[in-house]
Amino acid sequence: MNITFKKLEVAAAVAKNGSIAGAAADLALSPSGVAAALDGLEAEIGVRIFDRRPAKGVALTPAGRDIVSNAEAILQDMDSFQENAINWIHSLSGVLHVGCFATFSPLFIPPVIREFTRRHPRVTIHIHEGSGEEIEKLIQSSSVDVALTYDFVLRQNLPRESLAPAPTHVVIAADAPEARQDLLRLAQLSELPMILFDQPVSRNYFLSLFREAKLTPKILYQTQNYQTVCELVGAGLGYSLLNLRPPAEHSYHGYRLVRRPLADQYSFPSVVLSYPAGKRRSRIVEVFGTLCRQHVRKVASEFTVSGS
Template sequence: MELRQLRYVVKVAEEQNFSRAAERCFVAQSALSHQIRRLEDELGVTLFRRTSRHVSLTSAGEAFVPLARKALHAVERAATKAASFATVVDGKLAIGCIPSPPHIDLPQLIADYHRRYPEVEIHLHEELGTPLQRLVQRGDLDAVVVGMPTDKELRGVSRLQLHRDTIVAVVPAGHPLARRSVIRFQDIAHETFIDGVAGAGLREFVDRAFEPYAPERRSQFQVTGPHNVLKLAAQGLGIALLPRGMVSADPEVLTHCRLLEIEDAPSFSSSLLYNPDRLTAAARAFVDLVTAHHGPAGPPTDRDGHPGRTAPFPPSA
């Protein structure tokens, strides 16, 4: 049983709605639903009655939620009490993030951090994922939020995975592949692509995935933000490869495109990176806050919230 599971159950009970509860917890609805299912399986009981229009507590849920709420309050009081014995947290916090990082409400976290540590001067640097990884490795930034392959490791850097997702192909509705539901990378290796720009973590991921099949694949459109990647795919200009959560956040696009599973796709993670040997008191407090809000990510999920298919990267040719 995990603290985040207790938080999710309490929020769903308060909102009586999985979607609104997920927004309050700053997670994807599929991830929240999956964690609650895991908890129910562990307990051997059903906590919620679920219908298409309504969510309500079962008898087991009615008994569980008040105790879960008390447990969360106790943990918060314990953390606050322990923190009161630490030295005053002040100085500067230098953090970085990719543009519009998914699955984490960074402004809300910064506001929460500032309320707890008002003496800390906060510097927020927005950049593409690959440069941010170098900046945190060098110690120029205390911590960064990036998207990167789940199996990638960086020397001297610790990583907290905030959310794991599967990469899907967004194909124009009129494309011959649109009739399929599952493809492999080699099936689309010689198609025209709409990509992120060089230096973006997702672009690095996609380039690496195609190395065995098409090292010189055709990246005709290169775009900074995922929203415009989807819009160009909807215009029929090419295929886009994006984390499922990004696509689900823009359901309008799916009226013009088809979303295809990629059978051999490795998982992709939103992650917090930091150098554990260079953490100041201010940086440690920020890492602890992010950990308390998100905890380690579970496995990626499919469109129904079930564990998704992932695969390690194939060796390069």
């Protein structure tokens, strides 16, 4: 058999228009050319597809309905194949090393990578998580192509782009008396047991808030694990200070947590994209950066802590 896509396209167009003349106009062919293609297809298959009625157009035969239905499915598959082929030709390929501050990596990185790899499956991504100091070193050494981190952990003069503010908030157990207040002050918190998030740069930042207010927090426990902070707080053992608010309102053990803004005036960090200094940014990096901007700003707007 010599059944071409053009013959299938002609049969589908004739069925759609109900006439050879209509199909000829759609396909920019002569009516005789359409009729010849139909004759050739019917001869190849050995079945009459259309009943041709002079002055009344054409009508599908019972067998013709099945044949045209299959032809339309084949043509749709071909359109999809061509679209995928074009996307493949124009998609990116290569390797991308992404750094991320470990605390908020689960919040930002998976959705961004999922969308990026859907669009560009030929790019291999390596994730490098760490503390603020570790991420800074990775950027300085060009071990990563791009990194998501806080601006206050970048003590060196590294290129950065601010994406969203990350105001500090108080996280407390839902059944704590303080949970009934809309705003909390550092002076009030300094009288309560504190669960300190003990990542090096984060620790210094949170403690600096008390120093600037000439207060001393009562640190009961300290841990470098973000989730452990949430579990200790949820168990009613104290409060903590954190920045970005995650989407979950419950800890692993089912403790309900609430978050309240600080009433004090203070400086807070921003989430930034940072890049190695003096290194040309590839198209892969630029495209990944665009997705990061969109997702980080969306998350920041959805999970801003309010006093309600």
